[in-house]
Amino acid sequence: MRIITYNVNGIRAAIKKGFLEWLSTNPADIICVQEIKANEEDVPKAAIEATGYHVYSYSAQKKGYSGVAILCRTKPTEVIYGNEHSQSNAEGRLICALFGDLYVVNAYFPSGTSGEERQTYKYQWLSEFYAYIQELHKKHSKIVICGDYNICHKAIDIHDPVRNQNYTGFLPEERAWMEQLFTTGFVDTFREFNKEPHQYTWWSQLGQARANNKGWRIDYISVSEPLRANLRGAAIYPTIVHSDHCPMYMEMEL
DNA sequence: ATGGTCGATAGTCGA
Numbered sequence: 431m432r433i434i435t436y437n438v439n440g441i442r443a444a445i446k447k448g449f450l451e452w453l454s455t456n457p458a459d460i461i462c463v464q465e466i467k468a469n470e471e472d473v474p475k476a477a478i479e480a481t482g483y484h485v486y487s488y489s490a491q492k493k494g495y496s497g498v499a500i501l502c503r504t505k506p507t508e509v510i511y512g513n514e515h516s517q518s519n520a521e522g523r524l525i526c527a528l529f530g531d532l533y534v535v536n537a538y539f540p541s542g543t544s545g546e547e548r549q550t551y552k553y554q555w556l557s558e559f560y561a562y563i564q565e566l567h568k569k570h571s572k573i574v575i576c577g578d579y580n581i582c583h584k585a586i587d588i589h590d591p592v593r594n595q596n597y598t599g600f601l602p603e604e605r606a607w608m609e610q611l612f613t614t615g616f617v618d619t620f621r622e623f624n625k626e627p628h629q630y631t632w633w634s635q636l637g638q639a640r641a642n643n644k645g646w647r648i649d650y651i652s653v654s655e656p657l658r659a660n661l662r663g664a665a666i667y668p669t670i671v672h673s674d675h676c677p678m679y680m681e682m683e684l
Numbered sequence: 685a686t687g688g689t690c691g692a693t694a695g696t697c698g699a
Binding site: 548 | 692693697698
């Protein structure tokens, strides 16, 4: 089974750049998409379904903002919209789907680039999400967490760790959260297969960041420890350009 | 230290 995570930076904008043609090549069984930037009624579901994927989306209350979707070749057993234990589902950042005993989480973590208030929201969200995952772990052993985490884990995951050490997305507290995740039952699938530097999933749209590969690895597919032995591969697709992010995939045998 | 770019929207805001 192949799973992809992809922040499309506006699903309608991505479609104008060839997203549907790419979907038609059947890139994965399950594709977790973030930042659809579309209301429920503005998601081009029929066009996506025509490529062979079922579509389940969860939009923000604010029009054109945030939003996540799961695209899959076979129908899930169940779809879970948002976090039922949370008061903060307004931004459409979480959608999950069960495929038999496999629990797929699709999360769009908040960004902290718009100031202190959003950074505080990000920390609260991180705390709540971690509690959610721990709770989930009690009931499910096979969990996949796809998403735009908006955090680089280590210095190897960012083009300039020194200049960005006090910048949101690479703050010590955020990196500690990632370290906590990866030391309490979850595996960074990409690093199971690739230990090389300069491997990124997002580049600023300012300047020539992408052309110069001045990027950040902020998109991840994590799996619960019992799935580690099932992993067969994971990689980034840096040449796919429907968005300022690129997709990454994970392959496992079930 | 500053400005540079997008997407979605109709304000600029958020990334």
